[in-house]
Amino acid sequence: MQFYVDGFRGGDPDQKDAAPTRRDYSAHAPLPEKVDVLIAGSGPAGLCLAAQLAQFPEISTMIVERDPRNIEKGKADGINTRTMEMFQAFGFAEAAKRETYWVNQTNFWMPDPANPKHIKRVGRVQDVADDSSEMPHVLINQARLHQLFLDVMKNAPTRLEPDYSWQVVDLTIDTDTDDHPVTVTLEDTGVNWGMRKTVRCNYVVGCDGARSNVRTAIGGELQGDAAHQAWGVMDILANTDFPDVRQKCLIASKTEGNVLILPREGGYLFRMYVELDKLNENERVAQRNLTQDHMIAAANRIMAPYTIDVKEVVWWSIYEIGHRMTNRFDDVPPEEAATRTPRVFTAGDACHTHSPKAGQGMNVSMQDTFNLGWKLIHVLTGRAEPSLLHTYSSERWAEAKRLVDTDHQWARVMSAPPGESELDGAGMPRIQKHFIENLEFTGGLAVKYETSNLTSGAAHQALATGQEIGRRFHSAPVVRVSDAMQMQLGHVAQADARWRLYAFAGAGDVGQNGSAMRALCDWLETDPKSPVVKYTCAGEDIDAVLDVRAVFQPTFDQLDYGAMPSLLKPLKGKLGLQDHEKVFCTDHKGVGDIYDMRGIDRAQGCMILVRPDQYIAHILPLDGTADLAEFFDAILIPASGN
Numbered sequence: 001m002q003f004y005v006d007g008f009r010g011g012d013p014d015q016k017d018a019a020p021t022r023r024d025y026s027a028h029a030p031l032p033e034k035v036d037v038l039i040a041g042s043g044p045a046g047l048c049l050a051a052q053l054a055q056f057p058e059i060s061t062m063i064v065e066r067d068p069r070n071i072e073k074g075k076a077d078g079i080n081t082r083t084m085e086m087f088q089a090f091g092f093a094e095a096a097k098r099e100t101y102w103v104n105q106t107n108f109w110m111p112d113p114a115n116p117k118h119i120k121r122v123g124r125v126q127d128v129a130d131d132s133s134e135m136p137h138v139l140i141n142q143a144r145l146h147q148l149f150l151d152v153m154k155n156a157p158t159r160l161e162p163d164y165s166w167q168v169v170d171l172t173i174d175t176d177t178d179d180h181p182v183t184v185t186l187e188d189t190g191v192n193w194g195m196r197k198t199v200r201c202n203y204v205v206g207c208d209g210a211r212s213n214v215r216t217a218i219g220g221e222l223q224g225d226a227a228h229q230a231w232g233v234m235d236i237l238a239n240t241d242f243p244d245v246r247q248k249c250l251i252a253s254k255t256e257g258n259v260l261i262l263p264r265e266g267g268y269l270f271r272m273y274v275e276l277d278k279l280n281e282n283e284r285v286a287q288r289n290l291t292q293d294h295m296i297a298a299a300n301r302i303m304a305p306y307t308i309d310v311k312e313v314v315w316w317s318i319y320e321i322g323h324r325m326t327n328r329f330d331d332v333p334p335e336e337a338a339t340r341t342p343r344v345f346t347a348g349d350a351c352h353t354h355s356p357k358a359g360q361g362m363n364v365s366m367q368d369t370f371n372l373g374w375k376l377i378h379v380l381t382g383r384a385e386p387s388l389l390h391t392y393s394s395e396r397w398a399e400a401k402r403l404v405d406t407d408h409q410w411a412r413v414m415s416a417p418p419g420e421s422e423l424d425g426a427g428m429p430r431i432q433k434h435f436i437e438n439l440e441f442t443g444g445l446a447v448k449y450e451t452s453n454l455t456s457g458a459a460h461q462a463l464a465t466g467q468e469i470g471r472r473f474h475s476a477p478v479v480r481v482s483d484a485m486q487m488q489l490g491h492v493a494q495a496d497a498r499w500r501l502y503a504f505a506g507a508g509d510v511g512q513n514g515s516a517m518r519a520l521c522d523w524l525e526t527d528p529k530s531p532v533v534k535y536t537c538a539g540e541d542i543d544a545v546l547d548v549r550a551v552f553q554p555t556f557d558q559l560d561y562g563a564m565p566s567l568l569k570p571l572k573g574k575l576g577l578q579d580h581e582k583v584f585c586t587d588h589k590g591v592g593d594i595y596d597m598r599g600i601d602r603a604q605g606c607m608i609l610v611r612p613d614q615y616i617a618h619i620l621p622l623d624g625t626a627d628l629a630e631f632f633d634a635i636l637i638p639a640s641g642n
Contacts, residue, residue, distance in 0.1 A: 001091075002581065005573035012155070014091060019057030019157040031163065031197055032062060034180050036380055038201040039063040040168040040214050042070070044142070045348035045365035046207035047149035051090060052373035052495050054156035059380050061160055062199065066167035066189045066208075070150065074235065074315035075142040076362035077264065077271060078103075081128055082444025082472060083363045084135035085614065086370055089495040092148045093135065100138035101265045103127045107244050108432045111254040118305045119251060123432045127248065129439055131597070134475055134488050137443065139264055139271075142362065165190025171204060171217045173331060173343055182343050203376060204344045207369065210324075212350035218331040220346060222353060224324030224404065230276040230288060232295035234316035237268055242306040245270060250431060256301040269314065274299050276318070292316040323408045325400055326351045329368075329393040341386040342393070345372060352400040354407040363444050364403050368396050370495070374612035377497040383535065383545065383636055395449050406441055409434075447471065449615055453634045456618040463606035464504075464619050465599030473500075473610045476594040477587040481556045482580040486587060489551065489594065490614070497612045498547050499531075503622065504595070505552045506605035511564045511583075516605065516622040517550060521565035523625050524548060530625070531632040532567075537639040541572040545636070548582065553595065553602065555588040 003013040023032065037053055039046045042065035053061040079087075079096065087093040106127045112120040128137050153160040166186045174181040180200035188195040206214025210222065242261075249261040257275030264270055274295045277288055292313050300307055328334075329351050330342035348365030372392045378384035440446045448470040449455045455470045467474055475490025493500055501524075509515040524532045525542070535545045550568050552559055561583060568582040586593050595602050609618040609628065620627055 002579075005575075005577055005579075007575060014151075015155040016055075016157045018159055021057055022157070022159045023060075025159070025161050031166075031186075032060065032199060034200045035060045035062045036202045037061045037205065037376060038168075038182075038184055038199060038203075039205045039207060040212075041065060041207035041209060041348075041350075042067075042146070042162045042164075043207055043209070043348065043365070044076070044145060044149075044362045045369045046205070047146055047153070048366040049205055049207070049347070049369035049373050049376075050160055050162075051149045051152040051156070052370070052377065052497070054153045054158045054160035055496060056377060056381065057157045059377065061158065062201075063160070063162045064166040064168065064186060065162045065164050068165050068190055070146050070162075071143045073141060073143060074317065077139045077142060077262065078360075078362065079138045079140060079145070080360070080363045080442060080444040081133035081135045081137055082447070083366060084138065085133060085472065085475070085490065086366065086495070087148075088135070088491055089493050089614065090149070090152055091494070092152065095148060096138060096140060096145075097136065099144065099265055100136075100140040101263050103137040103139060103248050103262075106248045106250065106435060108435075109244075109249060109251040111252070116254040119253060119303060121244065125432060125436055125439075127439075128443065132440070132443055132445060134490075139262055141265065144265075145362075168204075168206070168208060168213050168217075169196070171214065171344065173218075175340055202343070202380070205369070205372065206344070206346040206350045207348050207365070208350055210349045210353050212346060214344065215326060215346045215350050218344050218346075220326040220328070220351070222324035222326055222351075224322060224353075225408075229321055230290060230318060231321065232274045232276055232290065232292075232298070232316065232318050233271065234274070234292055234295050235264065235269055235271050235314040236308075236310050237312040237314065238270070238308050238310040240306060240308045242303060242308070250435070251302060252431065253302040253304070256304075257298065259299055259302045272299055274302070288318075290318045322353055323404045324353045325397075325404055329397055329400075330389070332390070332393075337390060342389045345389075345392060347372065347396075352404060354404050360403055360407065360442070360444070364400065367399070367444070367447070370613050371396055373495075374497040378636075381497075385637060388635065391452060391454055394452070395454075398450070399447050402441075402446065406438065445472065447615075454611065454617060455615070456631060460606065460619045460621060460624070463601045463604060463621060464608055467598050467600075467608055467616055467619065469616050469619055471616060472614050473502075473608065473616055474598060476597045477591040478551060478584040478594055479556050479587055480581060481552075481559055481561050481583040481585055484556050486589065486591065489549070489584060492547070492549060492581070493610070493614055495612075498543070498545060499612060499617075500610040501546055501548045502608045502610065503548065503550045504600045504605045504607070505550065506601070506622065507553065507603050509605060510552055510554060510559055511550070511568070517552075518565050520607065520622050520625065521548070521550070521567040525565075525567040527625070529629045531629065531636070534629075534638050535632065535636045542567070542570045543572070543579075549584060550582065551584045551586070551594065553586055556585050557588075559583075559585060 036059045050063045106125045108123040109119045110122045112118045169187045170185045182201040184199045186197045206212045246263045251259040260273040262271040331344040332342050347368035475488045478489045505517045511517050524530045611617045
């Protein structure tokens with residue numbers, strides 16, 4: 001973590017200097033009449049977007065929430081490894097790791113062949129495959145997750161806070177103007193219930209759930225099917241003789257249905273998803289009047305011979321499984337895409353819904369807005385044309401479709417009695433086999449963006465076989481040369497809308513004159529075609545757009561830090577202080593060699609370009625400067641005067 005770049009200041013280093021233009025949030029302060037971005041809904045998707053935008057004082061942001069305050073309990077709880085990697089960029093991964101339950105094993109229980117009325121453990125699976133991520137799979141109260149994002153917002157220069165007790169009821173788009181063309185109608189859901197106010201916006205993002213008013217206003221509909229199966233979910237404090245209650249368990253009984261157990265943070269609480277009744281074709285779950293008592297009774301039947309003595313039900317809900325998506329995630333119909341750019345977007349449950357048992361809903365929702373956030377920042381700060389925003393719908397719709405299709409199959413596997421699922425048998429319970437085959441998916445690591453102007457082709461993929469273009473940058477251990485600090489290379493990335501260029505030196509290259517690394521750094525620092533020169537505005541730090549980090553093969557004590565290229569020791573901030581955290585080398589304590597772990601070509605080295613949302617955009621040889629320049633020319637706008 002770096003701070004003091006603009007001078008010494010005591011106190012919490014996470015708290016940025018407040019922007020003089022920050023909004024007044026006192027009790028009787030008026031709502032703004034105009035904003036750049038209005039976010040509907042302060043769930044995980046909305047807060048993830050707000051936390052990014054809050055870092056930019058030049059962008060006015062408003063986030064509205066119909067509830068009067070942050071939630072306290074219930075709702076989603078699973079955080080996959082990919083999302084934990086994202087939390088690292090926001091700065092609260094370590095807090096999340098400390099407070100959460102880590103899912104280390106998943107156990108499978110099936111009917112005992114010797115006594116089918118009873119269940120027995122039939123298998124165990126390591127929940128996170130070795131070296132799939134440096135992060136754990138964790139479970140946390142969604143309300144606590146909200147607070148972690150709220151803290152990021154409140155510490156940001158804008159001191160952004162949600163406007164509680166307001167909801168979007170409608171919006172209109174004036175396609176003939178670029179000056180705040182979206183007019184949003186807000187309705188007070190609190191003390192002045194029913195009072196309405198309009199706010200004009202440049203962009204609106206609907207993170208307002210499956211009954212999204214934003215989606216409805218742009219003509220979107222959730223389309224798909226339902227499994228016609230009622231499930232219950234409850235967070236409970238209970239005693240039980242079931243031996244695996246502190247491990248994630250998938251339990252299938254012979255005739256009574258299925259249960260999923262998820263231990264929760266704190267050592268005592270756990271969640272149970274309990275299969276209840278089949279629903280008729282046109283029946284809704286509310287018609288059954290199911291309660292927490294039905295869930296507890298069903299759980300005891302399913303888990304025989306084990307019993308659960310519930311002491312407190314902290315939260316519970318009854319739901320039915322549905323798998324639905326909208327046909328697009330923004331307001332622009334396909335036939336108009338060539339003539340106008342999006343102004344309104346949907347994210348999370350507003351555009352895709354599915355069962356909660358795969359633990360993907362909250363994760364995919366946040367990944368939606370992590371994708372959208374940096375693109376909005378690029379456009380609103382003048383770094384990219386508005387056409388960049390078309391890529392949000394195209395990229396995230398494809399990933400949501402993958403989620404819905406995979407979850408559709410998983411939900412039916414879980415609800416099928418033993419012996420009736422097409423995935424049973426074959427040496428181990430097929431539900432276990434299916435789980436193993438989908439570990440990459442459940443970890444959030446299966447996302448791969450297709451070739452586009454943001455993701456290159458694979459012409460140079462062989463230079464880094466373990467860093468696949470279109471997938472997230474897979475971190476690995478390194479040592480920071482200036483202070484011999486062991487760390488993960490991917491942890492240098494922050495949720496700050498900057499691109500990262502990781503340059504890996506070839507054999508014998510220590511940054512000396514005449515080396516490929518020296519030539520690349522000199523070109524980046526001085527050549528008019530360099531993205532560093534071309535897109536960095538006057539007065540900005542040299543890494544404001546493209547953050548360059550170099551990795552060398554010798555250990556730190558064999559490298560001459562003082563002789564490194566000047567680009568890797570830049571002067572930054574108001575005081576022109578030298579940044580000492582740009583140069584790395586392979587780990588020297590046996591944790592792992594990043595070249596071997598990620599298939600980096602030792603002879604040639606390479607450069608890996610990573611998007612602001614941590615996905616790999618390009619892999620090039622160290623002398624591939626023309627291709628690097630061409631790639632950025634298709635995305636960014638030259639800085640004024642360049």
